[in-house]
Amino acid sequence: MREVIVSEHAGFCFGAGRGVETVEKAIEEGGFIYTFGPILNNAMVVSDFEKKGVKVVESVEELKSLPKGKVIIRSHGVPRATYEAIKATGHELIDATCPFVKRIHNIVEKQSSEGDRIIVIGNPKHPEVIGIVGWSHTGAEVIENSDDIDNLAVNKGEKVTLVSQTTFNRNKFQELVEKIEKNVYNVNCMNTICDATAVRQREARELAGRVNIMIVIGDTHSSNSKKLYEICSEVCEHTMFVLDASDVRGNLPEVDGPVGITAGASTPKYIIEEVQSYVRNDF
Ligand code: SF4
Structure with a gap:
């Protein structure tokens, strides 16, 4: 042997496992089930769920023409506007956003409502980052590498809250934060990287x-x-x-x-x- x-x-990390369990529970309960985007980046899991009647939808528009059912938001989360638009369709929304990602949404929502400028360190095209930006009341800049910092125009005295995509590389985050702290005066850095x-x-x-x-x-x-x-x-x-x-x-x-x-x-x-x-x- x-x-x-x-x-x-x-x-599975905690958030991925929780997303899958949410879909399994919804299947047990019955009815029409939709996931907003694939529940995971794993074709086999998605295809197994499809065989059990779970449909992957890519837009709110698509939901409008589908029979009423449960719409599950995956661990990456979605912008607030998407959240509200899904609710407005009359489907039942089940939020399986990972709590570690949800915490970032809460920080961004609160700090932007207090007037902070929001900076997110991460990949601007990643769904999690798109979701995070979408919880700011005042928009947000996304920084992925050192050159992006050179283009930052922050006024002296302006208060900045900085968060990170949960899966960003810890060493790279540290390097970018050090450079940002040299260029930006009043910055509150929240390390929101997940250890998983x-x-x-x-x-x-x-x-x-x-x-x-x-x-x-x-x-x-x-x-x-x-x-x-x-x-x-x-x-x-x-x-x-x-x-x-x-x-x-x-x-x-x-x-x-x-x-x-x-x-x-x-x-x-x-x-x-x-x-x-x-x-x-x-x-
Ligand atoms: S934040 Fe961590 S636990 Fe949550 S989904 Fe991302 S990697 Fe997984």
């Missing part, structure tokens, strides 16, 4: 360094899974990126020694268990 070591925090990503990356690097084959399970659309693959590839020569056990069958490198497994935050437990069982028993 092959030695297989699974990373302690492989798979950093913990997974740290564990993956450590595990990849002590096994001979490393398997990263995740969807190619999941940026946190791709990042895990990058990290493991730096440390372990035989690193594989797979969606599920079928990608592993017949493709494991012919190398002896222990096999490590990690998985992105949107990978369900049963897929991790299938891969683990295949490598341990059949290989």
Whole structure:
């Protein structure tokens, strides 16, 4: 039997797990169920839910023509205007925004209503960042790299509240904050990065360094899974990126020694268990 070591925090983060449980509960209760965007960046999970009647909708417009049901907001959250527009359609809104993301919405809403200028550090195209910006009463600037700071025109004395996308790299956040603090006088920096990503990356690097084959399970659309693959590839020569056990069958490198497994935050437990069982028993 092959030695297989699974990373302690492989798979769903708190927010992803909560989103999936919300959909499962809605299925049990019955009725029409819609998710506002795919519930996770994992095609298999989304397709399993579709088979159970859950429809992914991409816009409020689309909802207007659909039979009344439950609309589930995923862990990334949405702008306040979208939230209100969904409610106005007459569907029941179920908010599965991750509480760590919701906390950022609350900060942005409160501080902007007190007149602060809002800066968000993150990827401006990421749905979570679009959602955060949408809770400011006065708009917000999004900064992703050092050059963006050079274009910031903040008046002396203007009060600024700064927050971060939850999955932003901690070291890069620190570098950007240091530069912003040199250019902007009155800035209240709130580190809103979630530890789930950093913990997974740290564990993956450590595990990849002590096994001979490393398997990263995740969807190619999941940026946190791709990042895990990058990290493991730096440390372990035989690193594989797979969606599920079928990608592993017949493709494991012919190398002896222990096999490590990690998985992105949107990978369900049963897929991790299938891969683990295949490598341990059949290989
Ligand atoms: S990474 Fe953190 S903030 Fe984002 S959904 Fe998961 S638990 Fe929530």
